[in-house]
Amino acid sequence: MEFKTIFVLFGVILVGYTSAQVPIPSHPDGYGVGGPADAHVVVEMFLDPLCPDCKASWPTVLQVIQVYGTKIHFRFHTFPLPYHTNSFVASQGVHVIANATNRNLDSIFLYVTKVFENQEKWYNDATKTMTMPQVVDSLATFVAQLGIVTKDTFLAGMTNDDINDETRISWKYACSRMVVGTPTFLINGVAVSADASWSLDDWKSVIDPILASNGVTPSKVQDCPPNQTECDYAPHKTQCCLTGERCIKNVGCRCFNLKLGNKCL
Structure with a gap:
């Protein structure tokens, strides 16, 4: 009798566990840039596009991506609070962009960056007089103005059940990693205390020793030569503009001198 009771209890526990099992996604969760997923240093960020602390952390995160390039792998996951x-709508937007652009990382990172920059449009009281369809329409118009995808494409993605499920699975995945807030950062699977107060030097103080222990020369910030201007024209992409060139978002350094036939001096 005791054995049967134990067996039944075990069965109940097992059923409870399997029913709470996070669905296995069709590809690893998140969106990564830089080196391979098995790089010596893997930085993961769990973010909410409408989280002010995530917004404050993002510029330094982009610096880290730029400085280390392929020496580390950076990956972010959506975790709407x-x-x-x-926040769920804005997070689903990430997955909509990913599906509509065949997971084009430039488009995905541009969306996240621009939503952060315009966070006040959809944050809490800003939409208290709007219906949910109006909020989605506002976000779709914003995305179309950025030129990432058309408004109709974005709206279609927001009503797609599979993409909605992707957003939910991403949230459940974060929970399975014991994430409870944003931003949460992991380095090689271990949670670190990184937040908006961390500077590039703070990140380097953690990453560089790991790279060095694996025989990888730590990265240094590459400044542009004298008389050239740094152009951060897209997420994790930088050029040095020559005299007479202008920095154009999503394009890079270009000359605009009509008198010289658009040629730089």
Whole structure:
């Protein structure tokens, strides 16, 4: 009798565990740039597009990506928080962009960057007089103006059940990694205390020793030569503009001198 009771209890526990099992996605969760996924240093960020602390952390994160290039792998995951109004909608937008652009990382990172920059449009009280369809329409118009995808494409993605499921699975995946807030950073699977207060030097103080222990020369910030201007024209992409060139977002350094036939001096 005791054995049967134990067996039944075990069965109940097992059923409870399997019913709570995170669905296995069709590809690894998140969106990564830089080196391979098995690089010596893998930095993961769990973010909410409408989280002010994530917004504050993002510029330094982009610096880290730029400085280390292929020496590290950076990957972010969406984790919408319930007390940030519209955070699930904004997070689903990431997955919509990914599906509509065949996971084009430039488009995905541009979306995240621009939503952060315009966070006040959809954050909490900003939309208290709007219906959810109006919020989605506002976000779709914004995305179309950026030129990432058309408004109709974005709206179609927001009503796609599979993409909605992707967003939910990403959230559940974060929970399975014991994530409870944003931003949460992991380095090689271990949680670190990184937040918006961390500078590039703070990141380097953690990453460089790991690279060095694997025989990899730590990266140094590459400044542009004298008389050239740094152009951060897209997420994790930088050029040095020559005299007479202008920095154009999503394009890079270009000459605009009509008197010289658009040729630089």
